[in-house]
Amino acid sequence: MLRFKSKIDKYKKELFYFLAVSLFLFFLLELIFPRFVLAYINLNILVFLFLVIFFYIIFSPFLKNK
Amino acid sequence: MKKVRFFLYSFLGVSLMVLAYFYVVPSGKITYSYDFSKKSFNLLGGQGFFHKFGPSDRLLDKNKIIGDPVYFNLRTSRHFNEAEIKLKYKISQDLSRADFLNIEAGVLVDKNNWDYRLYPVYNNKLNSLSEKWSVKEEEAVLFFQKNNIFASYSDFINNNDFSKTIFYNYDIDREFVLDDYEPQTRNILEINKIRGSYSFFTYVKEEALNINFIFRKIEATSENFRVRVYQANDLIFEKNISDNNFSNNTLAFVLDLPDLKEGVYKVEINSSDNIITDEIRANLTKLVFLNKLFLDELTSETTIFSLKNNFRLKALSSEHLGKIEINNESFWVDEIYKQFNVSSISDRVDKLNRLKLYSSGLLIENNGLFSFTEESFFDPWLIRLDQDLNIENFDFIVAKYNKAEFKDESWESILKVDLNGAFVDKDGYHFIFSIPFLSEIREENFVEIEKIEISLTGTSLKAKLKKYFNF
Numbered sequence: 001m002l003r004f005k006s007k008i009d010k011y012k013k014e015l016f017y018f019l020a021v022s023l024f025l026f027f028l029l030e031l032i033f034p035r036f037v038l039a040y041i042n043l044n045i046l047v048f049l050f051l052v053i054f055f056y057i058i059f060s061p062f063l064k065n066k
Numbered sequence: 067m068k069k070v071r072f073f074l075y076s077f078l079g080v081s082l083m084v085l086a087y088f089y090v091v092p093s094g095k096i097t098y099s100y101d102f103s104k105k106s107f108n109l110l111g112g113q114g115f116f117h118k119f120g121p122s123d124r125l126l127d128k129n130k131i132i133g134d135p136v137y138f139n140l141r142t143s144r145h146f147n148e149a150e151i152k153l154k155y156k157i158s159q160d161l162s163r164a165d166f167l168n169i170e171a172g173v174l175v176d177k178n179n180w181d182y183r184l185y186p187v188y189n190n191k192l193n194s195l196s197e198k199w200s201v202k203e204e205e206a207v208l209f210f211q212k213n214n215i216f217a218s219y220s221d222f223i224n225n226n227d228f229s230k231t232i233f234y235n236y237d238i239d240r241e242f243v244l245d246d247y248e249p250q251t252r253n254i255l256e257i258n259k260i261r262g263s264y265s266f267f268t269y270v271k272e273e274a275l276n277i278n279f280i281f282r283k284i285e286a287t288s289e290n291f292r293v294r295v296y297q298a299n300d301l302i303f304e305k306n307i308s309d310n311n312f313s314n315n316t317l318a319f320v321l322d323l324p325d326l327k328e329g330v331y332k333v334e335i336n337s338s339d340n341i342i343t344d345e346i347r348a349n350l351t352k353l354v355f356l357n358k359l360f361l362d363e364l365t366s367e368t369t370i371f372s373l374k375n376n377f378r379l380k381a382l383s384s385e386h387l388g389k390i391e392i393n394n395e396s397f398w399v400d401e402i403y404k405q406f407n408v409s410s411i412s413d414r415v416d417k418l419n420r421l422k423l424y425s426s427g428l429l430i431e432n433n434g435l436f437s438f439t440e441e442s443f444f445d446p447w448l449i450r451l452d453q454d455l456n457i458e459n460f461d462f463i464v465a466k467y468n469k470a471e472f473k474d475e476s477w478e479s480i481l482k483v484d485l486n487g488a489f490v491d492k493d494g495y496h497f498i499f500s501i502p503f504l505s506e507i508r509e510e511n512f513v514e515i516e517k518i519e520i521s522l523t524g525t526s527l528k529a530k531l532k533k534y535f536n537f
Contacts, residue, residue, distance in 0.1 A: 010067055011070065014067065014070055014071060014074065015074075018071075018074040018075070018078070021075075021078070022078050025078070025082070029082075029085075033089060033143070034492070035089075035113075035141055035143055036085055036086075036089050036143070037085060038112060038113050039088075039112050039113055039114060039115060039141070039143075040085060040088065040112040041085075041111070041112050042111030042112060042113075044111070045111065
């Protein structure tokens, strides 16, 4: 169970870094080349996913302690 | 974990490469489409390329056009040379029974002049005549004959008599000559107070094209504008006037082109509405304005002459509201920013209609020519297909027109739009649907756009690189 939990923790951190890098790159590209990304992808979905994982990472230690 | 990381970042890399491909369009060819009938949820939810379809008060359910004109923009990442537009649309029953229906679409070329390059989408007269008259297609031109007189379009052109011919979306190269024209030596034409952009035809024979303009800026903002002269479709003179040329917000400009051969010349002033032409003085006999005149601060009543008996009028300030007369019939322009479509019942066939103005500041438009005196009027245009024409009086029609096809209860039209010189800004290319018979909004009259597909063609990346590196 513990091994499974630690694996999940690693994946969510990996996903968090991946989304952070993706969003940074997409925003940067959109700033330099308007319509590069937004014409095809709605970044709101990515931002939402990023925030969900971000808050989960922040609040999960508090949840564990309880 | 490394495998997961590799997968995620490879996915990101591939996504970026795909996005870069669609952004650069290295082949120079790309198709964008918008299907109004599909209500499916777009998972990736991108903004797409079509936007600003409106104004909304001229649309029902986002895609039923009930007012004229309607605009939309196509945002592209780069410039293209040509667009092939495929339209799928329905025409409401009431409209399809109308006597004359002409739908056009086009692209904005000049923002100051609000000038669109228009192409035919649907014309019910030509659609029905193509079944009654003999039609020959030659060099992408449709040649309609009531009685099959000419074996080919070339024979008809060589005959050089166009008095019984209607032209649609097509101009032929011909030399227009006024037989009884005599040049004048003294200043006889004086026109005052025209606001913004305008263009006029004038006629020259053994005389210089000499016109004195006095321009004035209403507000002391920076203004640049352009004066151009064309002979037929050839640009023969161009002058860009910058803000530095003005002194005390006014500028006297002399257009002097000597030794011109006899013929019609088109003068085009391309400026914002902040520029007023206080005076035009010329030793010319013939001078007619094309399609649009925005008169400013007239001090006395003015009469404008036109072969058309219908006008579109708009007042942009309450002090310019008032009465106008067309051939002694009175009309009231009593609301600002509203377009009034007025037409006189007594159309003076082959005679000039008189539009009498008692107040200044009116924007006057129609699809004909205007002059300020009866003597200065002339019409160098070929006869063009419009709803006022009685086709029974003509024997030939020459049209550059792709006949609309009726498939699965919808009409389908294909038009090729030249994008060279088209106006592009952050909102992309600006397109228009011109459907003049929808000028009076009634919900039962509509054109429902079902699908727009635009295939763009431009210079490929390979050709651009070849040109850049000269190999």
